[in-house]
Amino acid sequence: MSLLAFRNVWVEYGEKIVLEKVDLAIAAGEFVSIVGPSGAGKSTFLRLMTGQEAPTRGRVLLDGADLPSEPGPDRGVVFQRYSVFPHMSALENVIFGVECQGSPLLGRLFGRRRAAALDEGRALLRRVGLEHATDVYPAQMSGGMQQRLAIAQALIRRPKILLLDEPFGALDPGVRLDMHELITELWREHGLTILMVTHDIKEAFKLGTRVLALDKRRHDPHAPHRFGATVVYDFPLEEKKKPAPPKDLARRVAEAV
Amino acid sequence: MRRLLNVKPRGGGRILLGLVPLVILALIYVSASAARHAENPRDKILPTPPAMAAAVKDMAFTVDPQTGEIPLVADTRASLKRLGMGLAIATGVTLTLGLALGLLPLVRGGLGPLVATIAVIPPIAVLPVLFIVMGLGEASKIALIAVGVAPMMVRDLAGHVAAIPEEQLVKAQSLGAGTWQVLLRVALPQALPRLLDSLRLSLGSAWVFLISAEAIAADVGLGYRIFLVRRYLSMDIILPYVAWITLLAVAMDLGLSFLNRRAFPWAYLGARR
Numbered sequence: 001m002s003l004l005a006f007r008n009v010w011v012e013y014g015e016k017i018v019l020e021k022v023d024l025a026i027a028a029g030e031f032v033s034i035v036g037p038s039g040a041g042k043s044t045f046l047r048l049m050t051g052q053e054a055p056t057r058g059r060v061l062l063d064g065a066d067l068p069s070e071p072g073p074d075r076g077v078v079f080q081r082y083s084v085f086p087h088m089s090a091l092e093n094v095i096f097g098v099e100c101q102g103s104p105l106l107g108r109l110f111g112r113r114r115a116a117a118l119d120e121g122r123a124l125l126r127r128v129g130l131e132h133a134t135d136v137y138p139a140q141m142s143g144g145m146q147q148r149l150a151i152a153q154a155l156i157r158r159p160k161i162l163l164l165d166e167p168f169g170a171l172d173p174g175v176r177l178d179m180h181e182l183i184t185e186l187w188r189e190h191g192l193t194i195l196m197v198t199h200d201i202k203e204a205f206k207l208g209t210r211v212l213a214l215d216k217r218r219h220d221p222h223a224p225h226r227f228g229a230t231v232v233y234d235f236p237l238e239e240k241k242k243p244a245p246p247k248d249l250a251r252r253v254a255e256a257v
Numbered sequence: 258m259r260r261l262l263n264v265k266p267r268g269g270g271r272i273l274l275g276l277v278p279l280v281i282l283a284l285i286y287v288s289a290s291a292a293r294h295a296e297n298p299r300d301k302i303l304p305t306p307p308a309m310a311a312a313v314k315d316m317a318f319t320v321d322p323q324t325g326e327i328p329l330v331a332d333t334r335a336s337l338k339r340l341g342m343g344l345a346i347a348t349g350v351t352l353t354l355g356l357a358l359g360l361l362p363l364v365r366g367g368l369g370p371l372v373a374t375i376a377v378i379p380p381i382a383v384l385p386v387l388f389i390v391m392g393l394g395e396a397s398k399i400a401l402i403a404v405g406v407a408p409m410m411v412r413d414l415a416g417h418v419a420a421i422p423e424e425q426l427v428k429a430q431s432l433g434a435g436t437w438q439v440l441l442r443v444a445l446p447q448a449l450p451r452l453l454d455s456l457r458l459s460l461g462s463a464w465v466f467l468i469s470a471e472a473i474a475a476d477v478g479l480g481y482r483i484f485l486v487r488r489y490l491s492m493d494i495i496l497p498y499v500a501w502i503t504l505l506a507v508a509m510d511l512g513l514s515f516l517n518r519r520a521f522p523w524a525y526l527g528a529r530r
Contacts, residue, residue: 050427071430082422085429087446087523096442097432107438139526150428157432 003028003193004161009058010228011044018044020228022058024212028160031187031194033208035201040214041229042197046165049195050077062160073097076159080166083150084138090149091134094121097157124152128182144175148182155190164196168203180207211235304493312493316482328482329501336479337505339395340467343402347463348456350403351410352448358411359418360444361436372415376408381469388474398470405466406459410452417451418444450517450524457513464506 002025011019019041026032036042047053048060054069061067062074071077084093098117099109109117125131128148138146147167154162164183168176184207187194198204204211213233220226266274290303304312317329324331357364358372384401391397421444429439471480479502486494518525 050431052423052427071427073431073433075431077428077431079424079428082424083428085425085443087521096429096434100429100432100434100438100442104435104438107434107442137523137526139523153428153432159431 002026003063004195005059005061007059007061009048009055009060011041011048011053012056012228016225017228019048019214020230022230024231024234026193026195026210028193029191031192031207031209032196033204033211034195034197034214035199035204035211036214036229038199040216042199042214043165045214046163046195046197049161049163050075073101073157074160076154076157076162078147078150078154078162078164078167080169084146084153086138089135089137090125090130090141091118091121093138093149094124094153094156096153101157120156121152124156125149127186128152142175143171144179147171147179151183151186155186158190160193162192162194164194164198166198167196169199176203183207205237209237211237301490302492304496308493309497312491313497316494316497329498331477332479332482332498333501333505335475335477336467336471339398339470339478340402340463342395343399343467344406344456344459344463346399346403347407347410347459348452350407351414351455352452355411355414355452356418356440356444356448358415359421359448360440365415365419369415372408372411376412380405380466384470384473393474398467398475401470402463402466406463409462410455410459413455414448414452418448421447450521453513453517453520457510457517460506460509460513464502468502 004024004026006022006024009019009022010017022045034042034045044053048055049067051068051070051072059066077083085096088096095109095114095117098120099114100107102109102113102117108114122131122134125134128151130145130148130152133141133145138149141149150167167183168179171179180203183194186192196204196207211233212231212235214229215232216227216229217232218227286303287306290300290305293300293303294305315328317327320326321328354368354372358369359365380401383404384397387397387400387404391400425443426439429443434442467478468480468483471478472484475481479498483495483498
């Protein structure tokens with residue numbers, strides 16, 4: 001059974017149709033890249049997943065149950081920006097999820113439970129290469145460090161799905177390559193299921209085991225808002241696990257979107 | 258020759274430069290006072306520095322046999338108590354209402370228009386109402402300060418909390434945080450430095466409301482004293498009192514600013530980069 005299923009999902013804002021007839025099944029362990037031109041509903045697709053948006057029609061099922069229409073710990077998120085809390089040090093940022101889980105009233109842990117959370121937090125920070133920056137505030141970090149922190153923070157609750165919204169879009173090319181390596185390693189180690197929205201087609205093929213292209217199937221020049229976007233290409237890269245996407249495939253997607 | 262806009266004073270030079278206008282003002286005052294006194298030795302409008310020193314000695318270092326207290330100390334204590342309580346109430350109201358308005362759309366929808374309406378009522382216009390309802394005692398003066406500064410502070414804080422990026426709120430929820438935990442761990446800590454800042458900016462108007470209330474109905478307080486001795490044209494008391502109020506206000510401003518930087522270092526990291 002698939003972990004995540006879209007059944008005839010439509011998202012409309014009044015007259016404007018953003019997504020139409022999205023049917024999709026995503027299995028546990030997939031790394032799905034989502035590409036498409038701007039305005040093709042990539043963000044809406046992700047907002048559906050986080051619960052910031054609800055389908056107008058159709059259903060989104062996670063583990064067979066309707067996706068709650070608000071964010072929850074079963075879906076981890078990393079945004080392009082503002083993903084970490086500026087008033088917490090790196091370590092405090094990472095253990096926030098554990099503290100929320102363990103202390104509904106204060107949102108803080110004390111004593112032995114806090115020590116355990118701190119140990120777990122430090123281990124995660126070490127894993128993402130931030131062991132030297134545990135007490136540093138996000139404003140003192142580079143963009144790459146902040147995204148490493150955001151990923152570690154999202155992983156501590158062991159979400160069923162990790163949602164990445166252009167996570168590396170604001171980073172320098174060199175840093176971006178390091179981040180690609182990190183996220184691929186984490187995906188393998190933790191057996192994660194990842195949905196990543198990106199505008200970088202090379203990145204999509206490099207990282208994903210499957211690439212979805214969102215776009216409008218039809219276009220009415222007189223009423224452009226009357227047709228929504230849907231999944232126009234769905235490339236499984238089964239032979240993945242090894243990098244280097246087939247060259248003509250990348251070109252075909254580039255032409256398509 | 259360097260352009261004027263590139264000439265930057267540094268270190269000691271800058272302090273000296275800042276002192277120059279103050280010294281000039283003092284000199285103008287002293288010479289004007291001397292000129293008036295040469296014409297009329299009993300002039301009260303511009304008292305000489307020795308006359309002011311004598312008045313300060315009377316007010317700040319001599320026990321008033323009638324009350325058994327030093328007037329300046331009694332006035333300062335009464336005024337600071339009113340100011341402190343008024344600001345404490347305003348701060349408490351701001352924290353609860355500002356956080357709720359900023360974070361919860363339901364509260365914003367329900368109370369937002371009301372707060373916006375209350376904020377435009379001139380507080381002094383409400384003073385008679387306060388006097389009638391609460392009497393002429395301490396309560397009405399404290400209430401005037403609270404009513405005067407709270408609406409502005411509430412709106413400022415609510416705006417600041419509402420401007421917390423949605424990403425942060427989604428992230429917190431995706432880590433399992435509920436409304437209360439988001440309020441406590443995400444919104445509150447980010448609201449506090451802004452609250453202290455807006456308290457600092459509200460000090461000016463709080464002083465205005467305090468002195469107004471004391472001028473109208475009080476038997477002790479800095480504002481009361483100034484308006485009392487005004488009847489005798491006692492500029493020798495008024496001017497030192499104004500200087501003392503200025504000093505208190507500056508000390509509070511610096512104190513709050515210092516406290517903010519010490520308590521919330523993270524809030525000032527972005528500014529330095």
